[in-house]
Amino acid sequence: MFTNVTISLLEGFFGTLKLFSLTLLFSLPLGLIISFGSMNKSSIVRLPIRFIIWIIRGTPLMLQLLIIFYGPGVFLGVNLWGSGDSGRFTAALVAFVINYACYFSEIFRGGIQSIPKGQYEAAAVLGLTKRQTFFKIVLFQVIKKIVPPISNEVITLVKDTSLARVIAFYEIIWEGERFIKSAGIIWPLFYTGVFYLVFSGLLTLLFGYIEKRLSYFK
Amino acid sequence: MAILEVNGLKKKFDDDEILKGISFSMEKGQTLSILGSSGSGKTTLLRCLNFLEVPDDGTISVNEDLLFFADNAKLTDVQIRKNRHHFGMVFQQFNLFPQYTALENVILAPKLEAKSKEEVNEIIERGKELLTKMGLSEKMDNYPHQLSGGQQQRVAIARALALSPDILCFDEPTSALDPELTGEVLKVIKELASQHTTMIIVTHEIGFAREVSDEIIFMDGGVIAEQGTPEQVIDNPSNERTKQFLANYLK
Numbered sequence: 466m467f468t469n470v471t472i473s474l475l476e477g478f479f480g481t482l483k484l485f486s487l488t489l490l491f492s493l494p495l496g497l498i499i500s501f502g503s504m505n506k507s508s509i510v511r512l513p514i515r516f517i518i519w520i521i522r523g524t525p526l527m528l529q530l531l532i533i534f535y536g537p538g539v540f541l542g543v544n545l546w547g548s549g550d551s552g553r554f555t556a557a558l559v560a561f562v563i564n565y566a567c568y569f570s571e572i573f574r575g576g577i578q579s580i581p582k583g584q585y586e587a588a589a590v591l592g593l594t595k596r597q598t599f600f601k602i603v604l605f606q607v608i609k610k611i612v613p614p615i616s617n618e619v620i621t622l623v624k625d626t627s628l629a630r631v632i633a634f635y636e637i638i639w640e641g642e643r644f645i646k647s648a649g650i651i652w653p654l655f656y657t658g659v660f661y662l663v664f665s666g667l668l669t670l671l672f673g674y675i676e677k678r679l680s681y682f683k
Numbered sequence: 684m685a686i687l688e689v690n691g692l693k694k695k696f697d698d699d700e701i702l703k704g705i706s707f708s709m710e711k712g713q714t715l716s717i718l719g720s721s722g723s724g725k726t727t728l729l730r731c732l733n734f735l736e737v738p739d740d741g742t743i744s745v746n747e748d749l750l751f752f753a754d755n756a757k758l759t760d761v762q763i764r765k766n767r768h769h770f771g772m773v774f775q776q777f778n779l780f781p782q783y784t785a786l787e788n789v790i791l792a793p794k795l796e797a798k799s800k801e802e803v804n805e806i807i808e809r810g811k812e813l814l815t816k817m818g819l820s821e822k823m824d825n826y827p828h829q830l831s832g833g834q835q836q837r838v839a840i841a842r843a844l845a846l847s848p849d850i851l852c853f854d855e856p857t858s859a860l861d862p863e864l865t866g867e868v869l870k871v872i873k874e875l876a877s878q879h880t881t882m883i884i885v886t887h888e889i890g891f892a893r894e895v896s897d898e899i900i901f902m903d904g905g906v907i908a909e910q911g912t913p914e915q916v917i918d919n920p921s922n923e924r925t926k927q928f929l930a931n932y933l934k
Contacts, residue, residue: 584780586772587779588780589734590733590843592767592768592846594764595760682782682826683781683828
């Protein structure tokens with residue numbers, strides 16, 4: 466029984482992992498782009514971006530999932546996401562990417578704005594272009610500064626993936642809950658916690674390693 | 684022939700006129716020190732020369748090449764970068780790049796312009812040479828946070844020299860240092876002066892300025908109040924504000 470449950474839960478965890486890794490893959494670069502938008506000198510760019518960030522950070526992710534999944538059908542009468550599991554997955558991914566990109570963008574913005582003005586000026590008087598200044602001087606210092614808050618968000622994301630079951634996205638909690646109905650046992654649902662714990666433990670180790678690798682400068 | 688000629692330079696921040704028409708010139712190989720109390724505009728003047736601030740009016744010429752005049756106030760990034768090649772800048776807060784070693788800090792900018800492997804090797808050799816000249820041959824592979832303030836500032840001087848600027852500018856190079864560390868930085872600047880490096884030094888170290896400078900400018904309220912040799916300006920000031928300033932400092 467235990468082995469069977471473990472195998473089933475691993476299947477469910479695969480769904481969790483898929484949503485987790487693809488969300489990271491898309492939301493990190495998108496977050497960087499949004500952070501540039503939110504720091505743009507022109508208020509025509511900056512204000513709408515800040516408004517979107519406010520909306521996304523100011524409402525529950527679960528609500529965003531529901532609106533993104535049902536919204537196009539309800540308001541526009543179009544079936545944007547297609548049918549079945551793949552449609553649910555796409556909708557969930559879109560909601561997660563937008564949500565996490567907004568959180569990441571604020572972390573990036575904080576990191577970029579914390580770089581002292583003197584670094585830009587030193588680069589400028591040495592004749593570096595804006596591009597060289599960003600990639601050769603600023604970016605690495607930003608990465609060092611944002612590793613701890615990013616690791617926080619990433620570990621939150623592991624657990625947030627469980628919210629996607631609100632639109633019937635198949636993941637580990639969904640799988641765990643199934644045993645209540647099919648076999649009348651609840652412990653598989655509790656057992657899912659172990660999967661989350663192990664995975665976030667591994668991530669903690671990974672981020673600790675990255676932090677250590679970046680500790681050679683201050 | 685003057686290496687640098689500044690004429691009628693003006694700069695306003697909002698409604699605050701920081702530079703009210705600065706004109707001076709300097710010869711190649713000379714050391715010019717700019718003295719003055721805080722807010723007199725001396726740092727702003729230096730920042731204008733390095734195009735960290737864009738002046739509102741006036742002209743800046745290096746080697747009779749007009750780099751800045753009010754009508755071309757909208758310089759492109761490319762022009763500004765070209766103009767900056769004439770100047771090197773050493774900051775009060777050093778502003779070394781923390782993720783690079785001392786040597787990497789020095790060679791970073793020249794390396795970006797290198798076209799061949801041999802050129803890169805030459806740049807590295809020259810970087811090592813410069814750091815050795817600064818007395819840092821043992822510290823080349825150290826990161827800035829492993830160096831004392833005085834050592835960091837000497838790396839910053841080597842970094843500025845690595846681009847062979849026509850004029851090396853110092854913005855209060857010892858103000859952020861412990862008193863016991865100022866000596867090693869001043870010694871390096873003195874050596875550069877004795878080798879006829881063209882330098883403009885904004886400083887509060889009056890004694891040092893007298894010793895090292897060929898020419899002194901005393902600024903007050905955005906204008907040059909007094910200009911001359913160290914003997915004239917420091918030992919026999921004629922301007923009331925200069926006298927007052929020096930009296931405060933010598934107390």
